[in-house]
Amino acid sequence: xxxxxxxxxxxxxxxxxxxxxxxxxxxxxxxxxxxxxxxxxxxxxxxxxxxxxxxxxxxxxxxxxxxxxxxxxxxxxxxxxxxxxxxxxxxxxxxxxxxxxxxxxxxxxxxxxxxxxxxxxxxxxxxxxxxxxxxxxxxxxxxxxxxxxxxxxxxxxxxxxxxxxxxxxxxxxxxxxxxxxxxxxxxxxxxxxxxxxxxxxxxxxxxxxxxxxxxxxxxxxxxxxxxxxxxxxxxxxxxxxxxxxxxxxxxxxxxxxxxxxxxxxxxxxxxxxxxxxxxxxxxxxxxxxxxxxxxxxxxxxxxxxxxxxxxxxxxxxxxxxxxxxxxxxxxxxxxxxxxxxxxxxxxxxxxxxxxxxxxxxxxxxxxxx
Amino acid sequence: xxxxxxxxxxxxxxxxxxxxxxxxxxxxxxxxxxxxxxxxxxxxxxxxxxxxxxxxxxxxxxxxxxxxxxxxxxxxxxxxxxxxxxxxxxxxxxxxxxxxxxxxxxxxxxxxxxxxxxxxxxxxxxxxxxxxxxxxxxxxxxxxxxxxxxxxxxxxxxxxxxxxxxxxxxxxxxxxxxxxxxxxxxxxxxxxxxxxxxxxxxxxxxxxxxxxxxxxxxxxxxxxxxxxxxxxxxxxxxxxxxxxxxxxxxxxxxxxxxxxxxxxxxxxxxxxxxxxxxxxxxxxxxxxxxxxxxxxxxxxxxxxxxxxxxxxxxxxxxxxxxxxxxxxxxxxxxxxxxxxxxxxxxxxxxxxxxxxxxxxxxxxxxxxxxxxxxxxxxxxxxxxxxxxxxxxxxxxxxxxxxxxxxxxxxxxxxxxxxxxxxxxxxxxxxxxxxxxxxxxxxxxxxxxxxxxxxxxxxxxxxxxxxxxxxxxxxxxxxxxxx
Ligand SMILES: Cc1cc2nc3c(=O)[nH]c(=O)nc-3n(C[C@H](O)[C@H](O)[C@H](O)COP(=O)(O)OP(=O)(O)OC[C@H]3O[C@@H](n4cnc5c(N)ncnc54)[C@H](O)[C@@H]3O)c2cc1C
Numbered sequence: 001x002x003x004x005x006x007x008x009x010x011x012x013x014x015x016x017x018x019x020x021x022x023x024x025x026x027x028x029x030x031x032x033x034x035x036x037x038x039x040x041x042x043x044x045x046x047x048x049x050x051x052x053x054x055x056x057x058x059x060x061x062x063x064x065x066x067x068x069x070x071x072x073x074x075x076x077x078x079x080x081x082x083x084x085x086x087x088x089x090x091x092x093x094x095x096x097x098x099x100x101x102x103x104x105x106x107x108x109x110x111x112x113x114x115x116x117x118x119x120x121x122x123x124x125x126x127x128x129x130x131x132x133x134x135x136x137x138x139x140x141x142x143x144x145x146x147x148x149x150x151x152x153x154x155x156x157x158x159x160x161x162x163x164x165x166x167x168x169x170x171x172x173x174x175x176x177x178x179x180x181x182x183x184x185x186x187x188x189x190x191x192x193x194x195x196x197x198x199x200x201x202x203x204x205x206x207x208x209x210x211x212x213x214x215x216x217x218x219x220x221x222x223x224x225x226x227x228x229x230x231x232x233x234x235x236x237x238x239x240x241x242x243x244x245x246x247x248x249x250x251x252x253x254x255x256x257x258x259x260x261x262x263x264x265x266x267x268x269x270x271x272x273x274x275x276x277x278x279x280x281x282x283x284x285x286x287x288x289x290x291x292x293x294x295x296x297x298x299x300x301x302x303x304x305x306x307x308x309x310x311x312x313x314x315x316x317x318x319x320x321x322x323x324x325x326x327x328x329x330x331x332x333x334x335x336x337x338x339x340x341x342x343x344x345x346x347x348x349x350x351x352x353x354x355x356x357x358x359x360x361x362x363x364x365x366x367x368x369x
Numbered sequence: 370x371x372x373x374x375x376x377x378x379x380x381x382x383x384x385x386x387x388x389x390x391x392x393x394x395x396x397x398x399x400x401x402x403x404x405x406x407x408x409x410x411x412x413x414x415x416x417x418x419x420x421x422x423x424x425x426x427x428x429x430x431x432x433x434x435x436x437x438x439x440x441x442x443x444x445x446x447x448x449x450x451x452x453x454x455x456x457x458x459x460x461x462x463x464x465x466x467x468x469x470x471x472x473x474x475x476x477x478x479x480x481x482x483x484x485x486x487x488x489x490x491x492x493x494x495x496x497x498x499x500x501x502x503x504x505x506x507x508x509x510x511x512x513x514x515x516x517x518x519x520x521x522x523x524x525x526x527x528x529x530x531x532x533x534x535x536x537x538x539x540x541x542x543x544x545x546x547x548x549x550x551x552x553x554x555x556x557x558x559x560x561x562x563x564x565x566x567x568x569x570x571x572x573x574x575x576x577x578x579x580x581x582x583x584x585x586x587x588x589x590x591x592x593x594x595x596x597x598x599x600x601x602x603x604x605x606x607x608x609x610x611x612x613x614x615x616x617x618x619x620x621x622x623x624x625x626x627x628x629x630x631x632x633x634x635x636x637x638x639x640x641x642x643x644x645x646x647x648x649x650x651x652x653x654x655x656x657x658x659x660x661x662x663x664x665x666x667x668x669x670x671x672x673x674x675x676x677x678x679x680x681x682x683x684x685x686x687x688x689x690x691x692x693x694x695x696x697x698x699x700x701x702x703x704x705x706x707x708x709x710x711x712x713x714x715x716x717x718x719x720x721x722x723x724x725x726x727x728x729x730x731x732x733x734x735x736x737x738x739x740x741x742x743x744x745x746x747x748x749x750x751x752x753x754x755x756x757x758x759x760x761x762x763x764x765x766x767x768x769x770x771x772x773x774x775x776x777x778x779x780x781x782x783x784x785x786x787x788x789x790x791x792x793x794x795x796x797x798x799x800x801x802x803x804x805x806x807x808x809x810x811x812x813x814x815x816x817x818x819x820x821x822x823x824x825x826x827x828x829x830x831x832x833x834x835x836x837x838x839x840x841x842x843x844x845x846x847x848x849x850x851x
Contacts, residue, residue, distance in 0.1 A: 260548060347800075
């Protein structure tokens with residue numbers, strides 16, 4: 001996919017302005033307060049059309065290329081990765097619904113003002129999933145859902161929830177439920193390591209009656225939907241991680257040019273120069289991986305691999321950035337400790353990196369056997 | 370909360386955790402028995418009292434960084450952790466850094482934030498101990514002992530770091546060009562202390578702070594000295610208490626000195642002996658910081674093992690999956706090496722550093738004199754006399770081997786680096802193996818990850834400690850800076 005540099009720059013500028021106006025004033029408070037969904041920022045994002053970025057124009061969207069989406073999420077994440085994820089995850093889930101042809105579910109989401117959460121099931125090898133939710137067909141057009149769906153990311157009190165289940169025959173289902181309904185139990189928003197603007201909560205069903213129209217995909221298409229969802233989320237996570245890296249490195253560099261220690265500005269200590277050089281190299285590599293995966297178009301393996309490499313680099317870079325500020329890096333006021341926590345949390349999404357590696361290996365095995 | 374008490378690896382004795390202890394048990398049975406007894410005490414306090422409250426305290430401090438759990442610290446009084454390093458003649462436990470380190474590892478496996486209260490207290494009193502300053506041993510340190518017996522904690526802090534000089538005050542070579550703010554100008558009857566210290570662990574709750582400051586800011590290396598300041602002293606106040614990423618149970622505070630009068634008797638050791646004092650103290654304390662970090666790593670490891678035993682994916686326990694097994698094995702290996710490193714650092718210090726002077730006849734004689742006798746005004750005058758202090762110093766110069774001192778620095782800095790890098794890598798890997806669930810506060814692992822990062826920063830950043838290893842590895846050739 002060709003990249004239109006001018007459009008990319010415009011996207012970045014829009015996102016940067018949005019972040020300065022709507023996210024910056026709230027980011028620190030959201031990180032520090034009790035966990036809750038940032039409805040205000042989400043609503044402003046919807047007004048700006050961020051929820052439909054990835055939808056084609058024919059579906060009422062803006063037809064953003066993956067590179068443009070990545071640029072937008074990275075720009076938002078330079079201010080706050082948690083808020084960037086709120087907007088990015090929703091946009092990615094909207095796009096996944098669209099691509100899966102789940103028109104009814106999509107229409108329902110777009111007509112409402114609520115965000116979409118996803119209760120992420122554990123991956124099994126080669127992109128299938130494991131879930132404890134059972135879905136019993138009752139009559140012709142209703143399922144009864146039972147069991148814990150696990151931790152949902154991006155959860156809001158009355159938001160939608162994409163969840164995964166197995167029917168009586170053990171066949172997979174992807175479905176759309178809604179929080180706040182009877183028999184959909186959503187736990188309290190959890191206090192988490194990072195990305196605190198994007199709440200996490202346990203979701204479970206107790207005899208929840210779900211109309212069949214809410215089933216997004218069944219059978220192998222549900223596995224394909226799961227893989228597409230992971231791939232889209234991986235791109236958002238990778239983009240957010242790049243934004244975190246860019247901001248952390250810039251901040252560390254600025255500090256190094258101001259902090260005097262050992263008889264000179266600390267940027268002039270050779271060892272620290274090496275550290276910042278490594279950070280720069282990692283950032284360049286991460287940016288490269290992000291645009292590479294964006295150019296390739298939808299590809300589960302590539303998205304998984306890129307998110308692995310980029311989030312690992314982000315953890316290293318932010319940890320070093322904290323280190324470069326010494327004691328100040330460990331303090332809330334300087335904001336770098338938040339970046340380090342956010343980066344470590346990104347490495348766990350949508351699947352933790354060691355599991356991402358196992359999934360990649362399973363895909364690789366298919367190419368040789 | 371996971372129940373790591375059920376994990377067998379968390380029950381092992383010191384001999385099982387460190388092979389040298391098994392070997393030494395045959396050669397120095399009392400030494401090892403005593404270490405094991407302290408380990409058992411720390412383990413009990415950690416499990417019964419610290420661990421059940423660790424998350425709640427972390428959450429409370431997140432809302433209010435000034436929160437300090439006095440009750441929890443009070444519960445430690447019967448165990449004697451605050452007085453364990455104080456000489457027996459003053460009523461303390463008379464233990465050296467290895468014992469402190471073993472205790473800190475255990476406490477950190479429960480909660481490193483709480484453990485740091487004891488660690489920072491140890492740093493605060495070590496200037497007095499290693500300067501052989503019996504005057505303060507018999508007063509402020511005796512206060513620690515007496516209060517502990519009454520169940521009332523008296524806590525120390527060590528104030529070295531300044532807003533514009535962190536690494537610079539921890540290294541004699543860099544000190545010359547340091548931008549210092551704090552100064553203790555000599556005045557009639559004492560000193561007038563002005564300036565600020567930052568990030569001081571226990572700073573807001575300590576009764577006593579050992580403050581490092583030069584008499585003349587333009588000649589820091591020559592005039593650096595140590596002073597004892599008490600909470601409530603006129604001109605001394607606590608400024609901001611930091612909102613930190615982790616180790617929240619131990620507050621880090623700014624200390625402000627505005628024309629704070631320090632009477633002459635509250636000088637610790639000799640005027641101008643501060644640089645050497647800081648070097649000795651850090652040589653003693655970096656091993657225990659390695660132990661703190663080892664405990665952090667162990668805490669993560671034990672919780673992780675517990676999780677892998679309970680959690681199934683694809684119908685198999687994580688514990689039974691090879692990728693997890695190999696990672697667990699490697700984490701255990703790294704923790705083991707970190708423990709070796711801190712035991713080397715601490716034992717080298719205890720057996721070849723300043724503590725060996727305690728075995729000298731003169732020291733033993735002095736130590737045998739009861740504290741109340743030493744407090745007699747006449748004896749006090751003798752002990753405080755410049756001649757006596759210079760004699761002590763000469764004794765140290767003569768008896769301490771220069772090569773040994775270089776080795777102490779190498780091994781203690783090495784232990785601090787090894788431990789802290791292990792803490793970070795193990796804590797991060799534990800998050801990764803558990804996955805998204807690990808990010809939840811209630812599962813403890815995310816707290817441990819936040820706690821771990823501090824160990825790479827304080828007690829000299831790992832960069833500064835690496836340079837310290839180099840300087841002491843090549844003492845004749847090494848210059849400073851680049
Ligand atoms: C929670 C917490 C608790 C603490 N508790 C205490 C305490 O109880 N008492 C106390 O006195 N202090 C305490 N400290 C301070 C701690 O020891 C310092 O933060 C540490 O020494 C680093 O100093 P700094 O923060 O000023 O960083 P700086 O010295 O400014 O370092 C900034 C960066 O520059 C690097 N650097 C600095 N100088 C050089 C050089 N010459 N060559 C190469 N690289 C260099 C460092 O490695 C670091 O990456 C605490 C700190 C924290 C965060």
